[in-house]
Amino acid sequence: MSASIKATGIDVVIDGQPILAGIDIDIRAGQLLALVGPNGAGKSTLLSVLSGDVKPTNGVVEIGGRDIRTVRHLELARLRSVLTQENQVSFPFTVAEVVEMGRSPWARTGSRDDDERAIADAIGATDVSHLVARRYTSLSGGEKARVSLARVLAQSTPVVFLDEPTAALDLRHQEEVMSTAAALARAGRAVVVVVHDLSLAAAYADRVALVAAGRLESVGTPAEVFTAERVERVYGLPVDVVSQNERPVILPVRGPSST
Amino acid sequence: MTRVARGIALSISLTVALIAAILLSSVVGQLPITPAEIVGSVLRALGIQNGWAPTDPIVESTIWIVRFPRIVMGLAVGAALAVAGAVMQAIFGNPLAEPGVVGVSSGAALGAAAAIVFGGTLGITAALGSWGIAVCAFAGGLLATLVVYFVSRANGRTEVVTLLLTGIAINAFAGAGLAFLLFMGDTASREQITFWQLGSLNGSLWREVAIVAPITVLGTIAAIVLGKRYDLLALGERNARHLGVNVEALRIGSIVLVALLTGVAVAFCGIIAFVGLVVPHVIRMIIGPSHRPLLVASAVGGAALLTFADLVARTIVPGADLPIGMLTSLIGGPFFFYLLYRQRKRSGGWA
Numbered sequence: 328m329s330a331s332i333k334a335t336g337i338d339v340v341i342d343g344q345p346i347l348a349g350i351d352i353d354i355r356a357g358q359l360l361a362l363v364g365p366n367g368a369g370k371s372t373l374l375s376v377l378s379g380d381v382k383p384t385n386g387v388v389e390i391g392g393r394d395i396r397t398v399r400h401l402e403l404a405r406l407r408s409v410l411t412q413e414n415q416v417s418f419p420f421t422v423a424e425v426v427e428m429g430r431s432p433w434a435r436t437g438s439r440d441d442d443e444r445a446i447a448d449a450i451g452a453t454d455v456s457h458l459v460a461r462r463y464t465s466l467s468g469g470e471k472a473r474v475s476l477a478r479v480l481a482q483s484t485p486v487v488f489l490d491e492p493t494a495a496l497d498l499r500h501q502e503e504v505m506s507t508a509a510a511l512a513r514a515g516r517a518v519v520v521v522v523h524d525l526s527l528a529a530a531y532a533d534r535v536a537l538v539a540a541g542r543l544e545s546v547g548t549p550a551e552v553f554t555a556e557r558v559e560r561v562y563g564l565p566v567d568v569v570s571q572n573e574r575p576v577i578l579p580v581r582g583p584s585s586t
Numbered sequence: 587m588t589r590v591a592r593g594i595a596l597s598i599s600l601t602v603a604l605i606a607a608i609l610l611s612s613v614v615g616q617l618p619i620t621p622a623e624i625v626g627s628v629l630r631a632l633g634i635q636n637g638w639a640p641t642d643p644i645v646e647s648t649i650w651i652v653r654f655p656r657i658v659m660g661l662a663v664g665a666a667l668a669v670a671g672a673v674m675q676a677i678f679g680n681p682l683a684e685p686g687v688v689g690v691s692s693g694a695a696l697g698a699a700a701a702i703v704f705g706g707t708l709g710i711t712a713a714l715g716s717w718g719i720a721v722c723a724f725a726g727g728l729l730a731t732l733v734v735y736f737v738s739r740a741n742g743r744t745e746v747v748t749l750l751l752t753g754i755a756i757n758a759f760a761g762a763g764l765a766f767l768l769f770m771g772d773t774a775s776r777e778q779i780t781f782w783q784l785g786s787l788n789g790s791l792w793r794e795v796a797i798v799a800p801i802t803v804l805g806t807i808a809a810i811v812l813g814k815r816y817d818l819l820a821l822g823e824r825n826a827r828h829l830g831v832n833v834e835a836l837r838i839g840s841i842v843l844v845a846l847l848t849g850v851a852v853a854f855c856g857i858i859a860f861v862g863l864v865v866p867h868v869i870r871m872i873i874g875p876s877h878r879p880l881l882v883a884s885a886v887g888g889a890a891l892l893t894f895a896d897l898v899a900r901t902i903v904p905g906a907d908l909p910i911g912m913l914t915s916l917i918g919g920p921f922f923f924y925l926l927y928r929q930r931k932r933s934g935g936w937a
Contacts, residue, residue: 378828380824380827380828400827400830400831400832401830402830403830404828404829404830405830407828408828409824409825409828411822411824411825411828413822413824414821414822414825415822416820416821416822417679417680417819417820417822418681418820418870418875419870419874419875420817420820420874420875420876421874424817424874424876425821428817428818428821428829429829431814431817431818431829431830432829432830434814478821482829
């Protein structure tokens with residue numbers, strides 16, 4: 328079940344524009360890695376490279392010791408799952424049908440029980456059991472995001488990529504999604520999450536990778552990466568870093584309200 | 587009612603509709619034939635001697651040379667067009683994609699017309715015989731599908747506006763091409779081209795059915811085999827790829843499939859629009875969008891619908907055989923307006 332991903336010397340150049348340069352990173356089983364960085368820093372591109380969607384201009388991505396480009400579509404779908412930011416469904420499939428689609432790479436491999444258990448677990452973990460009979464197209468943005476996450480979890484892969492899974496979610500569901508991701512990592516999977524909320528990343532991640540202007544600025548534990556000086560330099564905004572349960576909480580320095 | 591119960595109800599009604607369509611079409615016409623004579627004649631053809639079989643050779647030849655090939659052609663073409671529509675909607679991720687609307691049918695008609703006018707000079711007729719028109723219709727349809735596909739796709743999604751505008755452009759181009767060929771061709775070619783533009787099952791022959799029916803059956807089976815992948819494609823191309831679908835191969839294979847099914851239908855019966863739009867849409871409303879049942883039901887529903895439509899086309903005006911393409915467009919056009927109106931109202935825009 329363990330399949331780590333190792334990327335070395337990744338450069339991505341699109342239309343002559345360097346998007347990523349000289350990135351080395353490894354994703355380990357049993358760890359939650361948070362990818363953070365300013366808008367346009369290249370987080371999503373890095374995620375696409377690691378998941379095998381985008382071919383890097385230079386460099387190699389290995390999954391379980393094999394070059395990811397040599398792994399066939401279906402086999403790759405049993406090794407890694409990806410939650411993308413775009414989750415529209417073209418036809419009015421029900422939520423149950425959408426979650427079940429996550430099992431399709433495993434068709435004719437295991438018993439029907441495996442499928443049912445994976446689907447039930449995924450639906451439970453994402454708090455969507457009350458939606459199963461609804462049509463996906465009739466859901467709100469946050470509900471769609473959680474159902475899509477359930478589909479990705481049902482895929483039951485050793486490596487899980489989540490691209491901004493908390494973007495459309497309210498406070499409670501943000502926390503729930505991150506703790507679900509952390510639980511997956513504790514269960515032995517390698518989990519990569521792109522998040523914008525630095526405190527959220529710091530609260531749940533085992534490791535944080537800070538991407539800035541196409542380069543890997545820093546990788547390490549949340550406490551190592553999130554120093555006030557570094558966050559200020561990368562984001563161009565003065566911040567205070569305080570500590571809650573030994574996890575950093577990053578707060579922008581705001582003046583007294585001027586009313 | 588659950589989707590399963592609706593599915594069973596739909597299967598029963600479609601089967602009844604199909605049998606009714608076949609029986610009615612065999613019985614009704616300028617020469618009335620009794621249902622007993624039909625059954626008797628079929629049994630005799632199967633080697634079972636019986637008392638119902640018609641004794642009049644005119645009745646016998648009307649059944650076997652005029653009615654039956656036309657009915658089987660209607661069934662095959664209806665199924666082919668409905669399946670082509672459903673497949674096209676699956677790969678475009680859009681319920682408004684349809685071979686007639688986006689110009690695949692007129693592309694195929696242009697190919698067929700070119701074969702009629704220039705086939706002799708270019709040696710196509712000599713090389714391919716009766717398959718020449720079919721092959722050219724397929725080529726025209728394929729070209730049109732490729733153009734629509736690559737022009738109207740952006741970031742793995744199809745914009746409705748771009749899709750329909752591309753359709754307008756292709757229909758306009760193919761229409762002009764057909765007009766040019768009308769101008770160039772001799773009287774016989776002109777008559778044939780007009781027939782292609784309007785669409786008709788009149789004068790269907792067994793040797794034509796022998797080309798259309800096998801391609802329809804194989805194409806439908808191929809589409810049903812790909813059904814699960816079409817479901818995943820509804821999640822968007824990237825997500826489908828993440829679930830192990832080879833999207834590029836599926837796309838190209840499906841484009842060829844649509845062109846094949848549409849091309850073979852157009853090659854022998856001309857442009858019959860909107861069947862691929864109306865049938866999958868109504869079935870999706872009843873049993874949901876899951877593609878395997880959708881494709882099976884669309885094939886049966888398309889077959890039944892076109893057989894009924896052809897019955898109406900040849901009986902509604904006494905002594906005249908109306909072009910069936912005109913009839914389907916008369917009904918399908920307003921239906922298309924209704925779909926556009928609904929989509930616009932629901933999503934507040936066109937995208």
